[in-house]
Amino acid sequence: MKDQSSTTTSSSIEISTDVNLVSVHELFEHTQDVSNLIARRAYEIFEKGGHVHGNDRADWLLAESELLTPVKFHLSESGERLTARADLPGFHRQEIKVSLEPHRLSISGKTEPDENHKSEKHPHSHRHAQLMFHVIDLPCEVDLSKAKASFNDGRLEVVMPKAAPARSVRVETNPELSAKGDSFVQGKGEDAAGSTRVVGGAKEQLAKAQTATSKR
Numbered sequence: 001m002k003d004q005s006s007t008t009t010s011s012s013i014e015i016s017t018d019v020n021l022v023s024v025h026e027l028f029e030h031t032q033d034v035s036n037l038i039a040r041r042a043y044e045i046f047e048k049g050g051h052v053h054g055n056d057r058a059d060w061l062l063a064e065s066e067l068l069t070p071v072k073f074h075l076s077e078s079g080e081r082l083t084a085r086a087d088l089p090g091f092h093r094q095e096i097k098v099s100l101e102p103h104r105l106s107i108s109g110k111t112e113p114d115e116n117h118k119s120e121k122h123p124h125s126h127r128h129a130q131l132m133f134h135v136i137d138l139p140c141e142v143d144l145s146k147a148k149a150s151f152n153d154g155r156l157e158v159v160m161p162k163a164a165p166a167r168s169v170r171v172e173t174n175p176e177l178s179a180k181g182d183s184f185v186q187g188k189g190e191d192a193a194g195s196t197r198v199v200g201g202a203k204e205q206l207a208k209a210q211t212a213t214s215k216r
Helices: 004-016 026-050 055-066 192-215
Strands: 072-077 081-087 096-101 104-110 131-137 148-152 155-161 169-172 182-189
Touching: 026 096, 026 104, 026 131, 072 131, 072 192, 096 155, 104 155
Parallel strands: none
Antiparallel strands: 072 081, 081 155, 096 104, 104 131, 148 155, 169 182
16 A cells, blocks of 8 residues: 555655746846845945945945855757756755746846854854855747746756747738739648638629629
């Protein structure tokens, strides 16, 4: 008999790895928080440096190096999809934001400090905030509706199926109607019988016109 408890646990673990894709707007708000924290740290460096002007860029880069976590990122391409993998140790699933555009993937993360994380040697220690931001341009257009992201054991994986190429439209002109300037458009894969009815109806109208003319 199959152990139901193990099945339930396995199922819950699988579900918990999913990461929801967010809109570009929501990611922008998230990255604004990251930018504000870097700006605050850069100003602290400026104050400690004696309020010496002219080092704004250096102060900002130093703040970034202190706060932004380096990201090991890898993008692979197979026949019908792109797969992005990023190592994000120290982050929880709910602290990661992933946004996908047709040609761009953006990842942002911000950990929350844990004031309850203390030890006997360091009673005042706590989990420091970590920041992460990474953007990559994709080599081809992807289907946003079919993309999936998951996070497990500190690794983020985003699977992005490639977008299907646009369907071509074929324009056909009937020789007997060309003198009148009439034509019809048939999309690829349309019902052939339907297009026959269109042409047949036009022929019937033309025949009636010719009969009426001959009677005069």
